[in-house]
Amino acid sequence: MTTRTLLSPAALARPRGKAVYWTVFTGVVVLFALAFLFPVYWMVTGAMKSPDEIAQTPPTIIPKHWHLSGYTDAWDLMQLPEHLWNTVVQAAGAWAFQLVLCTAAAYALSKLKPAFGKLILGGILATLMVPAQALVVPKYLTVADLPLIHTSLLNDPLGIWLPAVANAFNLYLLKRFFDQLPRDVMEAAEIDGAGKLRILWSIVLPMSRPVLGVVSIFALVAVWQDFLWPLMVFSDTDKQPISVALVQLSQNIQLTVLIAAMVIASIPMVAMFLVFQRHIIAGISAGSTKG
Amino acid sequence: MTRTATRSPVEPTTVRQVEAPPPVGGRGRRRLLDQARAYAFLIGGLICFALFSWYPAIRAVVISFQKYTPGSSPEWVGTDNFTQVWHDPEFTAAWRNTLVFTLLALLIGFAIPFVLALVLNELRHWKAFFRVVVYLPVMIPPVVTALLWKWFYDPGAGLANETLRFLHLPTSNWSNGTDTALISLVIVATWANLGGTVLIYLAALQSIPGELYEAAELDGASLLQRVRYVTIPQTRFVILMLMLLQIIATMQVFTEPFVITGGGPESATVTVLYLIYKYAFLYNDFGGACALSVMLLVLLGAFSAVYLRLTRSGEDDL
Numbered sequence: 001m002t003t004r005t006l007l008s009p010a011a012l013a014r015p016r017g018k019a020v021y022w023t024v025f026t027g028v029v030v031l032f033a034l035a036f037l038f039p040v041y042w043m044v045t046g047a048m049k050s051p052d053e054i055a056q057t058p059p060t061i062i063p064k065h066w067h068l069s070g071y072t073d074a075w076d077l078m079q080l081p082e083h084l085w086n087t088v089v090q091a092a093g094a095w096a097f098q099l100v101l102c103t104a105a106a107y108a109l110s111k112l113k114p115a116f117g118k119l120i121l122g123g124i125l126a127t128l129m130v131p132a133q134a135l136v137v138p139k140y141l142t143v144a145d146l147p148l149i150h151t152s153l154l155n156d157p158l159g160i161w162l163p164a165v166a167n168a169f170n171l172y173l174l175k176r177f178f179d180q181l182p183r184d185v186m187e188a189a190e191i192d193g194a195g196k197l198r199i200l201w202s203i204v205l206p207m208s209r210p211v212l213g214v215v216s217i218f219a220l221v222a223v224w225q226d227f228l229w230p231l232m233v234f235s236d237t238d239k240q241p242i243s244v245a246l247v248q249l250s251q252n253i254q255l256t257v258l259i260a261a262m263v264i265a266s267i268p269m270v271a272m273f274l275v276f277q278r279h280i281i282a283g284i285s286a287g288s289t290k291g
Numbered sequence: 292m293t294r295t296a297t298r299s300p301v302e303p304t305t306v307r308q309v310e311a312p313p314p315v316g317g318r319g320r321r322r323l324l325d326q327a328r329a330y331a332f333l334i335g336g337l338i339c340f341a342l343f344s345w346y347p348a349i350r351a352v353v354i355s356f357q358k359y360t361p362g363s364s365p366e367w368v369g370t371d372n373f374t375q376v377w378h379d380p381e382f383t384a385a386w387r388n389t390l391v392f393t394l395l396a397l398l399i400g401f402a403i404p405f406v407l408a409l410v411l412n413e414l415r416h417w418k419a420f421f422r423v424v425v426y427l428p429v430m431i432p433p434v435v436t437a438l439l440w441k442w443f444y445d446p447g448a449g450l451a452n453e454t455l456r457f458l459h460l461p462t463s464n465w466s467n468g469t470d471t472a473l474i475s476l477v478i479v480a481t482w483a484n485l486g487g488t489v490l491i492y493l494a495a496l497q498s499i500p501g502e503l504y505e506a507a508e509l510d511g512a513s514l515l516q517r518v519r520y521v522t523i524p525q526t527r528f529v530i531l532m533l534m535l536l537q538i539i540a541t542m543q544v545f546t547e548p549f550v551i552t553g554g555g556p557e558s559a560t561v562t563v564l565y566l567i568y569k570y571a572f573l574y575n576d577f578g579g580a581c582a583l584s585v586m587l588l589v590l591l592g593a594f595s596a597v598y599l600r601l602t603r604s605g606e607d608d609l
Contacts, residue, residue, distance in 0.1 A: 004501030006517055007413055008508060025414055032424045035482070040427065042450060043439055057448050058456070105336030112329035120337065127344040129595035133543035133564055134587045137571045137580045138347035138354060144361065147346065165339035196328055225432050227546045228568070243434040247550055250438055259442070262435045273430040274423070281422050284487060285494035 047071060047260035054256055070260035078249050078261050080242070084268075087241035090157050090230070091223040094164035098219045099212070101165045106174035107200050111186070121175070127168045133228065139163065140232045159233040160223060167222075170215045177211040178204060214283045217276065224269055351588065354581040361577070372582035376570075379579075384558040385566040389542055392473060392480075392562065396541040400481035401534060404488035409518065411489065412496045422493075426486035433483060437550035440479040441466065444551070466552050472559045476547045484540075488533055495529035496522070528601070535598040539591055563587050 047070040153159035357365040444465035466475040554561040570580035
């Protein structure tokens with residue numbers, strides 16, 4: 001990227017410009033380190049301090065003695081494996097349901113011209129105007145007693161999976177991507193006798209890898225980070241995801257153990273971010289300029 | 292099923308007509324089959340939207356006019372829920388807190404990422420590092436962020452006061468003080484969310500044509516004037532969009548007050564969504580909860596409508 005920005009390259013090349021640039025650069029590095037990395041460092045090392053050391057003022061920047069017992073205690077005492085597993089099941093299921101049902105629906109709306117398709121799309125887009133959180137209570141009542149079949153999805157991962165499908169943003173993202181795919185390839189396949197499912201599976205999906213990746217990440221992150229909805233759905237402690245369990249257990253557990261549990265709860269998403277950072281950052285940046 | 296049943300008596304004639312072009316009835320049958328196929332793809336998503344988006348929206352309005360407790364049959368009470376919620380002393384506090392929170396989040400939480408993005412766009416080194424680090428807090432689960440800051444704000448050995456002591460500044464009550472609690476939560480929300488704003492705004496900055504800056508500089512525009520007359524007008528649309536998105540998001544704040552302050556001290560951080568949660572799960576008053584939801588819905592719906600209007604018109608410009 002050599003496009004010109006606020007400052008001209010000529011101004012930056014001058015000795016004074018260079019001095020100012022490197023001062024600002026160092027300032028930003030220090031600021032970022034203090035503002036964003038230091039809190040994370042404080043959390044990771046805080047969990048390794050002894051209970052006495054963590055309550056001490058002034059605090060120690062580096063733990064005097066490194067204890068791993070905070071992490072092992074958190075793992076055992078707070079039943080982290082169980083809650084992490086619950087979260088994985090909830091996130092993976094929501095991802096799978098969303099990918100299958102949203103993709104199929106977006107494909108139908110984009111390519112199969114269903115009757116009332118415009119109306120349905122309008123209804124889906126209208127839900128973008130109704131912020132999800134404002135509807136949690138009636139949604140909770142619906143999930144607690146599904147209309148017609150009178151079944152409760154409370155304390156059931158389906159209570160996370162099915163509502164996750166009603167994600168207008170992801171569906172619209174998929175639909176718009178499918179709209180832009182070249183028609184002739186699909187028409188050629190149809191002439192060769194390929195069915196609709198075959199076209200979706202062998203032509204549309206392979207061409208849609210980038211958007212499927214973005215939707216997958218959005219779907220996983222949304223469930224992993226959510227708090228209010230799982231708090232309502234899972235009153236049963238054994239079935240709670242890690243976010244809800246952390247808050248419930250935070251009242252009566254030793255500080256170092258709690259902090260260790262917080263670190264463990266953050267690892268999966270942070271690790272995923274570090275692995276896919278290029279794609280995620282590109283996705284966010286592209287999403288902005290293309291609406 | 293019913294449609295095919297009504298159609299079957301016509302079938303014999305259509306079969307005969309297939310030989311003769313044009314196959315009128317055959318085409319009709321094919322279209323029906325196409326429709327059935329299209330709906331087979333659509334139905335799963337459609338049911339989920341109907342059950343978990345459309346139906347709850349209608350139900351919120353219906354229940355807001357009912358006395359509703361799960362298990363017993365609902366009772367129509369007119370606008371009682373609204374008047375009752377209106378007279379709740381926490382109602383005013385919740386709306387005031389939510390609006391102040393939104394406003395502060397807009398002032399602090401928007402100015403900081405705006406300036407950060409402007410500065411980052413000028414830096415020619417370590418670009419990937421800055422982008423990763425600024426987005427890192429977004430990836431930490433909000434519950435962890437809230438618990439982390441609750442610990443920082445601890446009046447005893449919390450990092451916030453330790454930093455102030457280190458700098459020889461007077462310490463603060465942070466989230467435990469009536470006047471400082473709300474702003475403390477705004478700081479948390481800003482820390483946690485500014486990464487997204489920075490990245491989106493950075494992308495917008497990169498789409499500004501360099502010639503505009505060059506021309507401005509030739510005309511003798513200073514650095515600040517270039518920001519004022521080139522950068523801001525060129526990214527006006529993205530700025531507006533980000534602002535509205537942030538307003539919509541912060542009006543629904545729940546996790547931070549729930550985890551860090553529990554709405555306290557003295558209702559200083561009760562938000563509208565928190566009050567909705569309290570009505571439903573503490574008072575078991577779902578009618579009141581839905582009345583509050585409807586109020587929030589109308590307000591946020593208006594903001595969202597403006598947002599969608601803007602994104603649409605922005606697309607037309609491109």
